[in-house]
Structures are given as C-alpha cells and as structure tokens.
Amino acid sequence: MTDDSDARKDDLKDGEALALGQQLCFAVYSVAHAFNRTYKPLLDRFGLTYPQYLVLLALWQHDNMTVKGIGEELGLDSGTLSPLLKRLETAGFVSRTRDKGDERQVIVALTEKGVALKTEAFGILMEIGKATGCSMKEAAALRSALHGLNRHLDEHNGG
Amino acid sequence: MTDDSDARKDDLKDGEALALGQQLCFAVYSVAHAFNRTYKPLLDRFGLTYPQYLVLLALWQHDNMTVKGIGEELGLDSGTLSPLLKRLETAGFVSRTRDKGDERQVIVALTEKGVALKTEAFGILMEIGKATGCSMKEAAALRSALHGLNRHLDEHNGG
DNA sequence: CATAATTTAATTGGACGCAATATAATTTTG
DNA sequence: CAAAATTATATTGCGTCCAATTAAATTATG
Numbered sequence: 001m002t003d004d005s006d007a008r009k010d011d012l013k014d015g016e017a018l019a020l021g022q023q024l025c026f027a028v029y030s031v032a033h034a035f036n037r038t039y040k041p042l043l044d045r046f047g048l049t050y051p052q053y054l055v056l057l058a059l060w061q062h063d064n065m066t067v068k069g070i071g072e073e074l075g076l077d078s079g080t081l082s083p084l085l086k087r088l089e090t091a092g093f094v095s096r097t098r099d100k101g102d103e104r105q106v107i108v109a110l111t112e113k114g115v116a117l118k119t120e121a122f123g124i125l126m127e128i129g130k131a132t133g134c135s136m137k138e139a140a141a142l143r144s145a146l147h148g149l150n151r152h153l154d155e156h157n158g159g
Numbered sequence: 160m161t162d163d164s165d166a167r168k169d170d171l172k173d174g175e176a177l178a179l180g181q182q183l184c185f186a187v188y189s190v191a192h193a194f195n196r197t198y199k200p201l202l203d204r205f206g207l208t209y210p211q212y213l214v215l216l217a218l219w220q221h222d223n224m225t226v227k228g229i230g231e232e233l234g235l236d237s238g239t240l241s242p243l244l245k246r247l248e249t250a251g252f253v254s255r256t257r258d259k260g261d262e263r264q265v266i267v268a269l270t271e272k273g274v275a276l277k278t279e280a281f282g283i284l285m286e287i288g289k290a291t292g293c294s295m296k297e298a299a300a301l302r303s304a305l306h307g308l309n310r311h312l313d314e315h316n317g318g
Numbered sequence: 319c320a321t322a323a324t325t326t327a328a329t330t331g332g333a334c335g336c337a338a339t340a341t342a343a344t345t346t347t348g
Numbered sequence: 349c350a351a352a353a354t355t356a357t358a359t360t361g362c363g364t365c366c367a368a369t370t371a372a373a374t375t376a377t378g
Contacts, residue, residue: 021298034309035188052364077365079367098327105373125181128181139180149190208332235336238335
C-alpha cells in the first residue's frame, strides 16, 4: 500500500518469529470474517445469520436442547443466545418451552418448519466445501490443527 | 451431554466428509473467540479491544494512515472504523485530521501516548505466543494454511 | 422446614461488523 | 465551466458477543 521495503516473502525474521502468535490470531480473525462473508448470501435465502444457523445445526443433530446445552456446544452464553433464540422462534424455526421438571430450564425444540429446513439447506454444505478450495485431506488437517489450538487457548484461559 | 451414540472419535464418515467445510468454519469461528478471550485480559489493562489493538498495530508499523488504508489492511469498513477511531481518539491514542490536500480523507496518526504504548504493550506478544502452545514451526505452518484458505474464500467471495 | 448457596435464563450496556444510506469533496465529461 | 460520476468518510440499524446484573427455581445446609 505504501513503502513495505522490509516485507520479504514469508521468511521468519527475528521480529516476525516473536510476533507469530499475533499473526496467527489475525489470520484466524480474517478467515472467520471471510467465512462469514461466504455464508451470508447462502443463509440470507433463509433469513438466517451464521450463529443462528449454528444453533439449527446443533438441533438437527440433537433436538430438544436447553439454552445451556446449546451454549456449551457453541461456546456462547445466554446474553448472546436469549435474543438469538427469540428471533429463531419469531421466524418459526424453533419453539421455547420451560421444562416441567425444572422450571429454570428452557427447552429449545425444532418446529416442523425447522426440521424441514434441514433438507432445504443441505446445498450449503456443498457450497462451503467448494469455497474453501481445500482437498478433504487439507481440510481435515487444518481442522485438526485448529482443534489443538483451541484446546491450548482454552486451557490458557482457565477452561 | 446426552446420548451421542453416533459420535465416534475423529473418523471421517460419509456425512462428515461432506460437512468438512462446515466443521472447518466452526473450528475457525471457535478459535477466533478463544483468541479474543485470551487477548481480553491483556488488553483490558490498556482499555483496548482487540480490533482497536489491531489498528494500533497497523499504525505502529506505518503511522499516518487514512481510514481507507487502515480498512484495507484490516478488512474493515468505515461503519466499523469510524466509531472505533473516535474511541481511540477519545482515549488519547490517536489523532484524526482531514488531509489538507484532499479534504475527503482523514489521516489517523499516533499521539505521543499512542507511540509510547508500543513498548508498554510489548509483553502481549510473548503472552499470546505462549498461549497458542504452538512451536514456531507449527504456528508458521498454520498461519500459512490460513492465508491460503483466506485467499480461496476471498476469490470465491468475488474479491 | 427455613435460609443460604447454587443454577438457569433473561436483561442491560458497550463494542464490534456489515449493509445501506447520506454527505461532502474531487474528478470526469460534455 | 457546470452537471454527472466517483471517492472518502460518517451515520443508522440490525445482529452478534460478552460482562455484569437480575430474577426465579432448585438444592444444600443448619
């Protein structure tokens, strides 16, 4: 953009070596946004956002989850999930009902419309797979590396 | 959490192979949040958020950038940057002045306090490096893989 | 059994992130 | 030169995110 005379290919110079963690974080940050941009047009057709889609994915695998259960699966808390789930309810994809046995808990369940969406949204899988441009092997390796990184960070964050 | 009798270790079953792109996206999404949680306590000491820190990193490398320049470097638009930069200005880390030559542009520059923060915040590098738990080699490989993924996604997103 | 501690959701407030719109300045064109 | 198109930034609105607080229900404890 300006004068980057000190930016050679991909060599690891002293400063870069130290800053690798930061660069890794920024790379993750950027890819997360890029994925979001890739998903957006696909999800807009259904009026969904990516986190909303994640909730539906979780429910498609295992219906009737509590808010807490969904939060643990996705790493989100009630501050994020409560309004999100209300929007999903308003849109008619899920129902929210207090557990009879323990009235503190709210059971989130797929509606008929929510179940039906699973097959409708199946094409998204293919689209995203294509967009990554990764071979199955590359994608699996990258996913695995990211899981390891996630574990390390969670441990460091006292989880 | 409940009965996940169909969730075996890390094998690639048919469904999983198809869903690899999604799983990759979710892994990235999760790691991005984990990084954010790692940075938060480090940045709280300076009253900064991660995106604000990114802007300062960019300015420490190259002072006096336009809003557009920063946006291109970080992948953010004015809707995000305008209020963020005002907060950085209020906090006293940067100044914002309209370019005399082209009054459409706003030049963002580090204040004395902003420059001084660079050495103060140096410890963050080490902390983040430690938190990743990666060797230099692993980190470099992962970063490189993410760059490749970013390129693919950007191309797919018509960039 | 009554009070305290814990658990589960919801709410509130501050900060992204982006689309869409607005505004002002510059450049292009006729 | 004046109108149109382009460019740079700001604003608005919606939807995450998270921390902190609140409220209600359940469990533990004296």
